Amino acid sequence: MQESSIPANVDQLLVAVAEQSGNTQVSLFALEKAGNNWNVKIGPLAAGIGRNGFAALGEKMEGDGKSPSGVFGLGQLFTYADTLNTKMPYTISTNEDKWIDDSESNDYNKYVRGETNAKSFEKLKLKSDYYKYCLVIEYNTDPVVKGKGSAIFLHLREKADETTAGCVAVSEKDMEQLLKWLNRDAHPIIVMGDRLTLSRQPVR
Numbered sequence: 001m002q003e004s005s006i007p008a009n010v011d012q013l014l015v016a017v018a019e020q021s022g023n024t025q026v027s028l029f030a031l032e033k034a035g036n037n038w039n040v041k042i043g044p045l046a047a048g049i050g051r052n053g054f055a056a057l058g059e060k061m062e063g064d065g066k067s068p069s070g071v072f073g074l075g076q077l078f079t080y081a082d083t084l085n086t087k088m089p090y091t092i093s094t095n096e097d098k099w100i101d102d103s104e105s106n107d108y109n110k111y112v113r114g115e116t117n118a119k120s121f122e123k124l125k126l127k128s129d130y131y132k133y134c135l136v137i138e139y140n141t142d143p144v145v146k147g148k149g150s151a152i153f154l155h156l157r158e159k160a161d162e163t164t165a166g167c168v169a170v171s172e173k174d175m176e177q178l179l180k181w182l183n184r185d186a187h188p189i190i191v192m193g194d195r196l197t198l199s200r201q202p203v204r
Contacts, residue, residue, distance in 0.1 A: 003180050005071050005191075012188035013038065013075070014154075014178070016067075016168050020051040020195045024163045028170060030181055042181060045174045051163040054193050060149040060166070067166050068139045068149060069193035074182070075136035076111070077126045085176075087183040090099070092129065093098050097124040102148040109150035124153045127198075130156050133175045137168065137190055154178075154190070168192070 006013065013031040018024075026049055029043035055066035077090035078097065084090055091097070096114050097123040100107040105118035112121070124131055135154040149166060157169035168190075170178070182188050191198065 006189070009184035009187045010189050012182060014188065014190040015198075016047055016049065016190060016192045017198060018049070018054055018194040021134070021196065023194065024049055024051060024053055025161065026168075028168070028174075030178060032112055032186075042177055043110065045170055045178075046160065047174075047190075048157055048163045048169045050160070050166040054197070057197060062101065062147050062149050064149075065165060067164070067168060067192060068152060070139070071189055071191050072152075073076055073138035073141075074154070074188045075138045075141070077136070078131060078134040078170070080129075080132045084179060086129060086179040086187070088135070088179065088188075089184055093125040093134070095123075095125055098150045099124060103147045103150070107147050109144045111136075129158070129172070130169075132156055132172070133179060135179075137192075163189070 011033040015029045016026050018026045026047050027044035028047040029040055029044055030110050031038040032041045049068040050065050052065040055067045057069045060068040065099045077088045080091045080093055090098045098112050100110055102118040102120045105116055136164055137152040137154055139152040140148045155166045155167055156170055156172050156175055
């Protein structure tokens with residue numbers, strides 16, 4: 001990963017790295033900038049990604065079962081909890097909250113509360129705890145390109161070897177540790193990919 005791929009105002013960095021292409025279980029590190037150095041503050045944590053591993057740079061597509069590779073912002077946090085120990089902005093999820101994954105919809109890869117004409121979407125309040133803490137990974141959000149993938153989150157998983165449809169998933173204990181550390185004012189981002197991709201190619 002080239003240092004120039006990280007914006008100058010970023011002081012917190014999550015790195016989700018697979019040892020080899022195709023791996024679905026990855027290591028997640030939390031790094032904090034001090035001067036010109038990056039120091040590991042948390043990790044490595046065990047995380048699951050897409051059931052088909054990481055997509056190559058720029059090749060993530062809707063429904064491919066892969067997590068995107070690249071550098072992405074961390075956006076809104078959705079939660080079932082009334083209060084959270086975090087410095088990230090959060091929204092308490094309701095049954096009306098959804099993230100649109102219908103690539104033909106004008107709301108594709110967007111958050112909607114209430115009615116939508118989209119034919120398919122992810123509910124942000126589930127019967128399970130997967131989205132108890134659900135942090136938006138800002139992949140394909142600005143601009144949104146239809147068909148390039150949607151609803152990429154950092155969320156919970158229930159079993160140690162679980163994979164996702166394209167998100168990054170960690171245990172509840174690890175998520176709570178990350179949320180306590182994350183600070184919106186530090187402009188946190190996440191870097192995702194296999195070790196070869198991150199070491200040899202510029203990630204933008």
